[in-house]
Amino acid sequence: MAITERSNGQQARGQPDQAARPPEGGPAADGPGPGPERPPGPRSLGEMLADPTIRRWLQRGVVALLVLAVVWVAAGLELGVAAAVLVVVGDVVRRSRTASSVEAWQKASAVERKTERQLKALEKNGYRVLHARAVPRDDEGVSDGRIDHLVIGPSGVYAIDSEAWDKRLPVRTLSHRKLFHGPFNKKERLDETHWEAQLASKIISDRVGFEVPVQGSVAIYGPSIPWKVMRVRDVDVYAGNRARGYLRRRPRVLTVTDVERIFQAAEESLPPKYPDSD
Template sequence: MAMIDRGGARGQPPEGEPGGKPDFRELIARPDVRRWILRVAFAAVIGMLFAIVFDPRIGLTAAVVAVIVDTVRRARAGDGGYRASPAERKTAKQLSGLTKKGWHILHARAIPRDDDGVSDGQIDHLVIGPTGVFAIDSESWDKRLPVRTLSHMRLFHGPFEKKDRLDEARWEANQASRLLSLAMGQEIPVQPSVAIYGPSVPWRVMTVRNVDVYSGGKARTYLRKRPKVLTDEEVAGIAAAAAKVFPSKFD
């Protein structure tokens, strides 16, 4: 089985792992951290508006209420009420035929935290097969805006840079790799990828910031055309571990 290159210097712990140098970019890429940043920013705006119109104390109260309401709303939405997006359903339908050929597809899987809780992060599709392990993020974008890349480092949808989507996809795959490696007792590489629906994607597969990007309609081809790196026994073992490690959002 292929081994992960953690990228750390010899004799030094890699970045982002215990004892290593904290990576602020990886922290910001965490979906739970990103949602709290947006939540706090939204509450601050609400608080300032109420403080200007009414009173600073009313503004503070409004900000606190905004945080509480948003937190409760998200908690209720995630409590057994998860629904797959149209893009996720398209990818799921496309990949369903692979199960008859020995592939294992886990949809909408939550990412556990080290404190035994569950983060806000989600792997849309965790795929285990002969060509490896993949974390696929299904995205639906406005078809009127073009998709382009710059030097394999920047991804754009029209005038909008999609660095946050690449960072999140890479974070999800890194977490999947870390947790599966712990469960299996050996390094399990997980390749991040983004399947785009809506606009035309002018390439088959483009690797941008270590994330594979392609048209959603080619997800199945993307998986099958890669070199085989896992035996049937390894695929079954990793799939069994993944089913235990990553809880389903549908439960």
């Protein structure tokens, strides 16, 4: 069932709960000064397993070990190792081709600019935006993830990914748990968006000293989207040209001081993925 936004400014059914407000005496009362920082700790096993990239490589490793064992018994160690390597390489190539065959990757920068133009129009309403921000995945700041647009405003904090998909393939959902683009299940794409939003939330929260929820979302350009906003696997999904409306119709939950403090924390703790990205 599609989730539609209400034009009267009330929160739509199924939309995220209001972002957690700082406790009394928190940032709104204390002013925009920096909050206490928490020293980064080692990643737990659960956090590592929640990383979609790590999960993919673990799955490849398990399959490769099984292939190695079977071929080793049947034809020897050398052929077993070769078969295991081919399995890993073949899966990497397959995933790459699957994504590029249905997603107009060469238009990615163009759709990001479209979303950027929409978000720029919200600046007069008190929104701050950071573009192409890396999400550090360890204490050394190493990251292969990226949030296309991190939006901080009166209605909360949002991690928006702009996606260019093949307009010839329909987009559909199943029970708010599955998203399909034609025959392709977009589970991994949604899980990565959600995971990066949760990680950004943790990083920013540690920096400011209070909880800052970050809602992940995907703005899709190309195919027709038969709903206004749909939550699938905890990620909001909508047509790319609705990005501004998606943010504008939500209730105010942050003060001007909150917005500025969170923006400064995000700017300091989430480095630009590319030089001059903002």
